[in-house]
Amino acid sequence: MDPGARAAGAGVRRVLFEPDQPAARAAAGRRAGDRRALAGVLDPRGGPHGRADAYVGDQPAVPAARRLSRWPGALAPLEDAQHARGAGLPQDRAAPQVRRRGRVPRPRGLPRPPHGGHRRAGSSAERLRTVLYTGKGGVGKTSVAAATAVKAAASGKKVLVMSTDPAHSLSDAFDEPVGPEPREMAEGLFAQEMDQGTMIQEHWAEIQEYMTTLFEWQGTEALAAEELAMLPGMDEIFGLLMVRRHHEEGLYDALVVDAAPTGETLRLLSLPDQMGWYVEKIFPVQRSAAKLVRPFARRARTKALPPLPEDSFFGALQRFYDAVASVGEVLTDPEQTSVRLVTNAEKMVVAESRRAYTYLNLYDYAVDAVVVNRLLPDEVSDPYFERWRESQGRHLRSIEEAFSPLPIFKARLFEREMYGVEALSALAEEIFGGEDPLRRYFRGAAHDIVKADGGYEVILNLPLLEKGSVDLSKKGAELSVRVGGYRRSVLLPDSMVRLRAAGRAWRATS
Numbered sequence: 001m002d003p004g005a006r007a008a009g010a011g012v013r014r015v016l017f018e019p020d021q022p023a024a025r026a027a028a029g030r031r032a033g034d035r036r037a038l039a040g041v042l043d044p045r046g047g048p049h050g051r052a053d054a055y056v057g058d059q060p061a062v063p064a065a066r067r068l069s070r071w072p073g074a075l076a077p078l079e080d081a082q083h084a085r086g087a088g089l090p091q092d093r094a095a096p097q098v099r100r101r102g103r104v105p106r107p108r109g110l111p112r113p114p115h116g117g118h119r120r121a122g123s124s125a126e127r128l129r130t131v132l133y134t135g136k137g138g139v140g141k142t143s144v145a146a147a148t149a150v151k152a153a154a155s156g157k158k159v160l161v162m163s164t165d166p167a168h169s170l171s172d173a174f175d176e177p178v179g180p181e182p183r184e185m186a187e188g189l190f191a192q193e194m195d196q197g198t199m200i201q202e203h204w205a206e207i208q209e210y211m212t213t214l215f216e217w218q219g220t221e222a223l224a225a226e227e228l229a230m231l232p233g234m235d236e237i238f239g240l241l242m243v244r245r246h247h248e249e250g251l252y253d254a255l256v257v258d259a260a261p262t263g264e265t266l267r268l269l270s271l272p273d274q275m276g277w278y279v280e281k282i283f284p285v286q287r288s289a290a291k292l293v294r295p296f297a298r299r300a301r302t303k304a305l306p307p308l309p310e311d312s313f314f315g316a317l318q319r320f321y322d323a324v325a326s327v328g329e330v331l332t333d334p335e336q337t338s339v340r341l342v343t344n345a346e347k348m349v350v351a352e353s354r355r356a357y358t359y360l361n362l363y364d365y366a367v368d369a370v371v372v373n374r375l376l377p378d379e380v381s382d383p384y385f386e387r388w389r390e391s392q393g394r395h396l397r398s399i400e401e402a403f404s405p406l407p408i409f410k411a412r413l414f415e416r417e418m419y420g421v422e423a424l425s426a427l428a429e430e431i432f433g434g435e436d437p438l439r440r441y442f443r444g445a446a447h448d449i450v451k452a453d454g455g456y457e458v459i460l461n462l463p464l465l466e467k468g469s470v471d472l473s474k475k476g477a478e479l480s481v482r483v484g485g486y487r488r489s490v491l492l493p494d495s496m497v498r499l500r501a502a503g504r505a506w507r508a509t510s
Contacts, residue, residue, distance in 0.1 A: 127253070128246065128252060128253070128255055129253065129254040130243065130247075130256075130336055130338070131145075131254070131340060131438060132257040132259050132339045132340070133148070133256070133257065133258055133339075133340050133371075134259040134262050134265040134340075134341065134342070134356065135343055135353065136262055136343070136348075136352045137261040139342050139349060139373055139374075140342060140373040140374060142163070142169040142172075142258045143418050143419075143424065143427060144340075144373060144411070144431065145161055146174060146424050147425070147431065148428060148437045149161035149191075149254075149256040150186070150189060150424045150425050150428055151425065151428035151432060151437045152436075152437050153188040153189035155436070157188060157254055158188050158190075158251075158252050158253045159190065159252060159254045159255075159256065160182055160191070160192060160246065160252045160255050160256070161190070161192075161255075161256040161258065162182075162192040162193070162194070162239070162242065162246075162256075163193050163258040164238075164239025164240060164243075164258070164259050164260055164268075165239075165258055165259065165261070166235040166236070166260070168193045168194075169258070173419055174421065180192065180193065180198070189421070190252070192242075194235060194238055194242060196238060199241060200230075203238070203319075204230075204234070204320070206313060207229075208230065209229075210309045210313045211225075211229035212225045212229045213225075213307050214306060214307060215228050215229065217303075217307055218306075233264060233268060236268045237268065237271065239259075240327045241323055241324070243257060243327060243330065244327045262341075262352055263352075265356075266359045266360070269328075269365060270359075271328075272324055272327070275324060275325070276321075283314070287311070287314040290308050290309055290314070291311060293308060294308045331365060332364045332366070334440070338369070338441075339365045339366060339368070340367070340368065340370065340371060341353050341369075341370045342370075342371045342373055343370060343371070343373070343399065344374055345372055345374075345391070345392040345396045345399065346391075346392075350395050350398060354464045355464075355484075358464050358483065359483065361463055362460075366444065367406065367444075368406070368407070368440050368442040369407045369408075369409060369441045369442065370399065370403050370406050370409070371409045371410075372399060372408060372410045372411070374411065374412075375410055375411065375412050375413060376389050376392055376412070376413055377413065380413075402464055403463075405442065406441075406442050409431045409432065410431070411430045412430060414427070414430075455499075456499075458492070460481060470482070470483055476497060477492045477496070478492070479492055
């Protein structure tokens with residue numbers, strides 16, 4: 001395909017890596033098995049995708065038919081890509097063979113989180129199915145999340161629905177008070193809204209204490225200093241840490257998460273990657289420098305110097321990162337977690353959903369479905385709503401085109417507000433019909449490494465990407481990808497450390 005070709009709303013960049021010194025040929029043969037850690041899935045039919053490829057060395061290209069066989073056990077069928085009622089997919093669409101996504105290797109020397117990496121086989125934590133709903137504010141994601149939990153509990157499962165959104169709308173959705181401890185709303189159905197107090201004490205107290213001292217040293221009043229020490233978005237972060245706790249405890253069969261609106265959720269879900277860069281690159285230097293300077297600062301006894309953090313502060317920060325990183329491991333595991341986008345058939349809402357889908361793929365979150373909420377039903381025939389109907393039809397077609405091959409579920413606009421268990425059950429039937437709301441409706445992956453044309457291609461699957469909106473760079477073993485204001489680092493295997501980026505090109509798929 002012409003490198004300049006472009007499909008509607010999609011694009012591909014290609015980055016070719018080749019040796020910058022002869023030693024790279026020898027390095028290319030070392031630890032070749034590490035490539036498996038980055039093995040991913042690209043839907044060969046798919047909707048629009050973006051790709052970034054890495055090219056290494058001068059070894060002969062591997063035919064496409066052999067690439068899948070290079071990773072034993074890495075083949076898996078696309079599980080029931082087409083589904084019944086409301087899916088928006090033709091029933092005769094065959095599910096392709098795809099490759100399971102591998103896990104990005106952890107940087108050398110970076111401590112592994114104490115939870116979430118090596119669980120006992122068959123443990124309750126591994127069985128906890130998690131579905132996370134996000135969408136633009138006001139689209140009805142809380143109602144859809146609550147409805148999903150209601151239907152799942154009705155099938156005999158023990159289900160918890162929890163909110164990480166500071167708005168805490170679950171109480172309104174159930175028309176019952178929901179508190180910081182899980183409360184049973186119906187048989188097998190529990191609901192929970194976050195309370196900052198406990199999570200602050202567990203994860204942030206020591207960090208907050210030092211930051212408060214630092215702000216006070218700068219002349220900030222005590223109360224204001226305490227408030228400033230609580231960073232924006234901490235509510236949502238503590239909510240995700242509660243997700244981690246539920247996975248550790250394994251008290252439920254399924255967890256449904258009502259996440260914050262897409263903007264906040266995207267910043268939140270990118271936190272493990274962003275913190276990982278800081279903890280690996282900057283954190284050790286700061287910790288060592290503070291340890292070296294602290295004795296001299298104490299002897300100086302002058303207020304001209306800022307208070308230096310104790311080593312326990314760095315320990316608390318490390319533990320906080322470990323907790324956040326373990327949440328990232330859970331949420332990016334497609335065998336446990338799916339993300340679902342809730343949208344309306346409106347121009348601005350669809351545009352934000354498209355951006356969210358691209359960024360979720362950038363950070364390797366498995367999106368398995370889209371729910372289009374509040375569609376005008378056929379019973380509404382008043383001419384007053386005719387333009388609304390035409391507009392919704394037009395945007396619904398664009399949703400089906402843009403998000404293909406993801407299943408598209410649809411829910412009509414009801415004649416009343418949908419709150420309370422009975423109404424939420426009706427909403428769930430409207431969305432899922434006879435389908436299991438907890439099943440994985442689509443399997444796909446965001447990145448892959450394959451060998452081609454005498455080198456390697458690092459493939460990044462970025463759906464709905466606009467041409468020219470991706471920046472790629474490589475430094476050492478780190479491949480940095482920036483889309484808009486979001487950045488992700490992909491750690492390359494050792495065999496690719498001494499290779500350089502040989503070129504880039506745009507490639508479009510349809």
